[in-house]
Amino acid sequence: MDTEPHMRLTTLSDYALRVLMYAAIAADDRLITIEETATAYNISRAHLMKVVNILTRAGYLRAVRGRSGGFTLATRPEEINLGAVVRATEPDFALVECFATGNQCLITPCCRLPNVLNEALNAFVATFDKYTLADLALAKHDFLPPKIPSKGKRGPEFALPGA
Secondary structure (H helix, E strand, C coil): CCCCCCCCCCHHHHHHHHHHHHHHCCCCCCCECHHHHHHHHCCCHHHHHHHHHHHHHCCCEEEECCCCCEEEECCCHHHCEHHHHHHHHCCCCCCCHHHCCCCCCCCCCCCCHHHHHHHHHHHHHHHHHCCEHHHHCCCHHHHCCCCCCCCCCCCCCCCCCCC
16 A cells, blocks of 8 residues: 655646745846756756746746846745745645546545545645745755755654644
C-alpha cells in the first residue's frame, strides 16, 4: 500500500509562489527576466513563461515585453495574499472522484466523505489565507547556491491528534 501523502499543490502553484518570492527581492523595481528566474531555481524556462503569463493576467505581476523586458510585482508583497494566489493557480481541488466531472462513484448520493474533505480543503486554503507574500520574503543572497547541501526531505510534518 502506498503510504506517501498525495495532497499537493500543482507544479503551476508551486512555481507561481516561487516566482512571486523571487520577484519580491527586486525592491529596486528592476525587471526580472524569466531566464534569470529559471536559473535561480534550476527549472524550465517554458514552464516559467506560462506561470508569469498567468500571474500577469491575474494582476500579481507587471510584465514588460521586448528585448529589455521582464517582470516585477504589480503591487506590494503585503498586498498579495497567498490563498488568493493558490486559488488563481490551482486548476481544481478534486481530491476524490466525486469532486470531478465524470464521477462514477455509486455512493455519491448518500456519501458523507465529501463533507469531511471539503472541511479539510477549506482549512488547507484558509492557512494560505493567513499569509501574504511579505511573510515569505527572502534576501537576494538566499537565492545563491548553498555552500552546504541540504539534507533530506523537508516535510510533511503532521501534528498528532490531541497534541
